[in-house]
Amino acid sequence: MASSEPWNDARAAGIVAELQSLEGATLPILHALQETFGYVDARAVPMIAEALNLSRAEVHGCLTFYHDFRREPPAGRHHVKLCRAEACQAMGSDRLHGEILARMGCDWHGTSPDGVTVEPVYCLGLCANAPAALVDDEPLARLSAESLDAALKEARA
Amino acid sequence: MSITITVPQDAVALGLGANRVARAIVSGAEARGLDVRIVRTGTRGLLWLEPMVEVATPDGRIAYGPVTPADVESLLDANFTEGGAHPLRLGKPEEIPFLARQHRLTFHRCGVVDPVSVEDYRAHGGYRGLEAALQRDAEGIVGEVRESGLRGRGGAGFPAGIKWNTVMLAKADQKYVVCNADEGDSGTFADRIMMEGDPFNLIEGMTIAAVATGATRGYIYCRSEYPQAFRTLRTAIANGVRAGVLGDDILGSGKAFHLEVRLGAGAYICGEETSLLESLEGKRGIVRAKPPIPALKGFLGKPTLVNNVMTFTAVPYILEHGAKAYAEYGMGRSLGTLPIQLAGNIKHGGLIEYAFGITIRQVIEDFGGGTRSGRPVRAVQVGGPLGAYFPDDLLDTPLDYEAMAAKKGLVGHGGIVVFDDTVDMARQARFAFEFCATESCGKCTPCRIGATRGVETMDKVISGIRPEANLKLVADLCEVMTDGSLCAMGGLTPMPVMSAIHHFPEDFRRAGDLPVAAE
Numbered sequence: 001m002a003s004s005e006p007w008n009d010a011r012a013a014g015i016v017a018e019l020q021s022l023e024g025a026t027l028p029i030l031h032a033l034q035e036t037f038g039y040v041d042a043r044a045v046p047m048i049a050e051a052l053n054l055s056r057a058e059v060h061g062c063l064t065f066y067h068d069f070r071r072e073p074p075a076g077r078h079h080v081k082l083c084r085a086e087a088c089q090a091m092g093s094d095r096l097h098g099e100i101l102a103r104m105g106c107d108w109h110g111t112s113p114d115g116v117t118v119e120p121v122y123c124l125g126l127c128a129n130a131p132a133a134l135v136d137d138e139p140l141a142r143l144s145a146e147s148l149d150a151a152l153k154e155a156r157a
Numbered sequence: 158m159s160i161t162i163t164v165p166q167d168a169v170a171l172g173l174g175a176n177r178v179a180r181a182i183v184s185g186a187e188a189r190g191l192d193v194r195i196v197r198t199g200t201r202g203l204l205w206l207e208p209m210v211e212v213a214t215p216d217g218r219i220a221y222g223p224v225t226p227a228d229v230e231s232l233l234d235a236n237f238t239e240g241g242a243h244p245l246r247l248g249k250p251e252e253i254p255f256l257a258r259q260h261r262l263t264f265h266r267c268g269v270v271d272p273v274s275v276e277d278y279r280a281h282g283g284y285r286g287l288e289a290a291l292q293r294d295a296e297g298i299v300g301e302v303r304e305s306g307l308r309g310r311g312g313a314g315f316p317a318g319i320k321w322n323t324v325m326l327a328k329a330d331q332k333y334v335v336c337n338a339d340e341g342d343s344g345t346f347a348d349r350i351m352m353e354g355d356p357f358n359l360i361e362g363m364t365i366a367a368v369a370t371g372a373t374r375g376y377i378y379c380r381s382e383y384p385q386a387f388r389t390l391r392t393a394i395a396n397g398v399r400a401g402v403l404g405d406d407i408l409g410s411g412k413a414f415h416l417e418v419r420l421g422a423g424a425y426i427c428g429e430e431t432s433l434l435e436s437l438e439g440k441r442g443i444v445r446a447k448p449p450i451p452a453l454k455g456f457l458g459k460p461t462l463v464n465n466v467m468t469f470t471a472v473p474y475i476l477e478h479g480a481k482a483y484a485e486y487g488m489g490r491s492l493g494t495l496p497i498q499l500a501g502n503i504k505h506g507g508l509i510e511y512a513f514g515i516t517i518r519q520v521i522e523d524f525g526g527g528t529r530s531g532r533p534v535r536a537v538q539v540g541g542p543l544g545a546y547f548p549d550d551l552l553d554t555p556l557d558y559e560a561m562a563a564k565k566g567l568v569g570h571g572g573i574v575v576f577d578d579t580v581d582m583a584r585q586a587r588f589a590f591e592f593c594a595t596e597s598c599g600k601c602t603p604c605r606i607g608a609t610r611g612v613e614t615m616d617k618v619i620s621g622i623r624p625e626a627n628l629k630l631v632a633d634l635c636e637v638m639t640d641g642s643l644c645a646m647g648g649l650t651p652m653p654v655m656s657a658i659h660h661f662p663e664d665f666r667r668a669g670d671l672p673v674a675a676e
């Protein structure tokens with residue numbers, strides 16, 4: 001994962017200003033902030049509300065509704081999303097996930113001691129080559145505990 | 158002259174090491190003094206053969222697959238750059254039976270062209286549909302779509318021509334065309350393959366829709382789980398603007414169409430069209446009550462045509478070849494072709510574009526070759542997480558909107574997920590509720606509360622706590638959710654649950670009847 005910058009109000013305000021003229025700018029702004037800083041700080045809420053003439057409650061509501069947006073700096077340096085949907089279940093994903101989580105020593109939404117955050121996801125569109133995962137946004141098909149280890153090793157390199 | 162080698166960069170191929178394969182080919186060829194040019198394409202949809210590498214020879218393309226980085230040396234030793242013999246040699250891709258037997262009206266360019274090249278798209282017949290549309294008036298275009306019998310491919314199956322007509326007739330200073338590319342159903346990936354492999358087909362379909370309805374702005378709402386599709390679309394749109402197929406003067410017609418791709422944020426519910434529009438406006442993805450329908454009051458309150466990726470991509474063919482040519486495929490009121498996605502526990506999974514009317518069994522056996530585990534098929538879920546689970550004796554049902562509905566199932570987005578005999582249907586029923594509880598937008602009570610109560614009640618059934626009484630409760634709950642939910646999320650969650658209970662009753666009584674005191 002590209003290393004994130006520490007939160008910076010001026011830099012955030014610049015991102016908001018750059019995108020605020022888009023129709024329905026809230027999601028593009030939240031995505032851009034998270035891409036830059038790795039998360040969306042609470043200080044962004046009044047900033048976006050003012051720029052888009054929305055209430056703070058509306059922006060907060062949007063920020064908290066979507067699974068993608070993080071409100072805390074990411075705990076891990078790498079992110080693994082494991083698909084829990086039906087096509088992956090048909091290829092034994094439930095058992096595999098148990099094995100992977102045990103190896104990593106954490107639970108869903110948790111972070112392993114070596115800095116890998118694991119999250120569930122429902123369908124990555126790799127259903128004919130299940131089970132599937134994303135490692136830092138890179139797809140991984142026909143997942144096994146070993147292939148995940150190899151992908152993480154490559155991501156760290 | 159350099160040798161052209163295509164290596165897919167479809168998400169499946171990438172997930173199986175296609176980038177490393179491409180790098181290995183480049184360095185291996187360099188070491189041998191071979192002049193190769195690598196073109197990154199989408200996939201042809203023969204997904205068990207990915208990464209499938211193709212070499213251009215004087216005889217046409219020759220495919221090899223599935224290729225791992227470790228195979229590249231032996232491929233080069235076997236002169237694969239000239240189509241040489243090798244255990245991975247598959248011959249001409251279009252002669253592989255899985256592909257040769259399909260009706261590829263919409264997907265014929267996928268895996269063939271450079272996805273982000275306008276020039277390559279046009280060289281393979283692209284933009285003939287838009288050119289034909291520009292020769293006609295709006296009524297003429299909408300009439301062609303109506304007569305083709307095209308129905309919304311997102312799942313609801315609403316006649317596209319009627320929707321287009323409503324937006325065309327609406328009076329407003331600004332109208333919009335919005336593509337629903339929030340393909341969240343498990344077991345579906347046709348939208349993804351199209352966006353990664355032939356995005357200009359979607360862009361052309363949306364442009365035709367804009368010309369027909371009088372819209373000048375458009376958005377593609379792409380789910381964030383598809384980073385590769387998003388990147389491809391963004392590049393394709395930028396290239397389209399440069400080439401004059403998008404922007405203020407499309408193909409020199411004087412008509413404007415401005416298109417933008419937007420990224421979702423991991424909410425399944427945003428695949429529901431009103432929730433998608435809320436999200437596009439920058440709000441929480443909460444379902445809107447209808448009416449008003451989006452065709453009259455959609456994005457920012459303006460008339461908006463919302464269609465699925467597969468609906469838009471069917472349109473260029475219809476305008477180029479005529480409604481009749483399209484309507485020759487299919488059966489009953491389900492006309493044209495359906496992009497079927499075969500997935501789960503299956504030997505030969507992938508994309509099968511075929512006329513409506515093919516049976517589920519034909520898809521699984523003739524195309525899929527049975528399960529990947531080699532065990533017997535026990536259950537098949539058709540149409541995504543809100544679709545029914547079918548047992549073996551319903552597999553001869555044809556894929557047709559009405560025929561599937563008659564068996565209390567749905568075609569949905571055309572995804573088929575196969576399970577072998579190790580599946581526990583009580584767990585699958587529980588999962589359907591769990592998924593609904595996770596993804597419900599929370600606006601209506603039957604869905605928000607019902608899903609959670611459903612998980613709890615299924616847990617009791619699974620642990621053998623008064624299974625008969627609790628299954629009756631589940632049936633009651635499902636009735637309330639079906640009748641009382643605002644949208645298909647809560648309204649169809651009962652479909653996988655009740656089909657599992659109805660067709661696989663033995664899985665719900667495994668724990669036996671424990672004494673009540675255990676509760």
